[in-house]
Amino acid sequence: MKQSLVPDGEKETMSTSIQTYSLTEKLTFHHGQHKHAFAGGDPVFAAEQRTNAWEQFTKAGLPHAGLEQWRGTNLDKSFETEYVFSTVPAGQGVDIESIFKCAIPHFETYLVTQLNGWYVYNDSPLHTLPNGMIVGSLASAMSRFPELIQNYYGKLSSESIEGLTALNTALALDGIFVYVPDNVTVDETLQMVNLLDSPENLMLHPRNLVILGRNAHLRLVQCDDSINHGITFINSVTEVFLGKDSSLDHYKLQNKDSHSTLINTIYFSQAEGSRLSSNAISLNGGIIRNNSLVKLEGENASAEISGLYLMDKNQHIDNRVFVDHSAPHCQSNEMFKGVLDDHATGVFNGHVLVRRDAQQTVAYQKNNNILLTDKATIDTRPFLEIYADDVKCSHGATVGQLDANALFYIRSRGISEASARILLMYAFAAEIINKISIPELRQRIDDMVKKRLRGELSYCDQCVLHCSAQENKVNFEIDMSKI
């Protein structure tokens, strides 16, 4: 629904022809009206990035279905919504424990939260932990550690021609900053929870930066939860830098409402000997696009990118992975599996680029899909682009139904057809679930997947909050049984 931006007073005289504005025009208006800078002011490098990114956005524009990068994912409807842009810092003094508690039992994490894109804190927006790790608000880190950040911020995103990435850089106001110094192994899992709580339709551009020093090791879980009643558009960009011999185990857990659009773009840069494992579990959502771009820049680096998606109704999932092998002796392994029911649609686009010098590359791509109805669709495109001559690469995709032999086998043991189907879908999903190396998280996701397959999991389910949907004001009651 397009609406008029014309002030109320002028409406009467123009009642015969009400002008409507596109989202691009509204964004341009918004960009001109508000000074976009990180709280405390942009350091010079960030201000430059912002200016360049806005120029880039005005050239590239919002994505449309005609672009090769956006084939199969249509955001036109998402762009029709009248969004509110959150420009006033809203993270301080929020009692996050009163509105959110993680539902994963026995999962001890270092929890950081974002509310409507703002880093949530009480006393200080930035913490330096005893092991030297820095965690907190990116805006705050910009003014506290500009020398550190300028070596990283925008280094990967600025190479992108993607309009939404440029828009994020141009409009970003906050997000999460993580720095793990050299030789530090972080024992606790870092959990980033992205909460949305607004009666209005929100468009957000959260921006995160994660830096792992030499031989630094981190486990990171990103949870996307929405507890608001409005329509949301999240255009999130994260840049992750893995230093020499560092490792990152990264998990994304997406269980969102059906009127949300989530664009989750993550850039990874990997130095020599670093190891990345990134796993996206998408259980519910309106439109979800996971865009992972991995640069293997040093020798002997390895990246394992995997994902599981279980979509139904009119949900849409788009998993996109670009792996750039620019150094020799690196390995990448992509494995995405999904089940699509009802009218759900999906896209998988895996692109592996092996540059001329990246000899002895090992790269695999796999995308397996089960379509439960003839209305569900998947557009899968594994793609290898190889310029080196001594490589081991393979790719493959399958689209199928549940195996009739296996269904018969299970039913012949007395298990009902409905249960047999769930068992087979679970068996299909288990390969991805088993890649989760944190036992508590694996158990929780395992439970969620089972509930999802039984049709018992809604986007609200893992949330302990009970929102009262009839009012604009959001009231929260904590369901103790779920904690």
Add this chain to the structure above:
Amino acid sequence: MLSIKNLSVAIKGKEILKGINLEVNAGEVHAIMGPNGTGKSTLAYVIGGREGYEVTSGEIIYKGRNLLDLSTEERACEGIFLGFQYPVEIPGVSITNFLRTAINEQRKYQGLDPIPAAQFLAKMEEKKKMLELQDKLANRSVNEGFSGGEKKKNEIFQMAMLEPSLAILDETDSGLDIDALRIVATGVNNLRRPHNSTIVITHYQRLLDYIVPDVVHVLYDGRIVKSGGKEMALELEEKGYEWIKNSL
């Protein structure tokens, strides 16, 4: 127990079984032998309730009920067990969870509460010992990465856990070495009860050295062309299936 009368079955319009008659009483072991491609597995699948088989005539009466009216899972809950020639791999589902689910669904059908965990685990231990199964096997995914012999042993293990009234073992001996064959046969023999029946489908006489049948049938070109006592299996082994063909 089981009474098959004039059963004809077609797959995609092609007639595979052409008027089968078979009576199996409680406590009996029947062997069905015959060359490849004569309809032995089709008979097993039709009794098990696999889709894609068109019964063009005849009936199957099991414990006084028309079996063809029941779904695959209802047949299993009524006590029919099918040991597969090619057991299916189910990655991600452990044998323990698979069997607990199967037992509890069968109990639910019978109006019983789920099996208590301790009772289930004790039963697993007992049956594992009987079949000389490795301890860790139960935690592995159903048939995933199993050798041919392990898959067949796992079929008998499932049978032991589910305690069916009528077990149909389709070429359970194929792909087994002599030790596995002995273990499988011991399992089957240990499970023989006066109220249980077994149909052993086999290509070779070898298995019948270990599982001694009450009746042997020869299935040829969709028909049971000869039935006799256990000595007939030996005669078949000696003279080959040519003997049957020539006598027709």
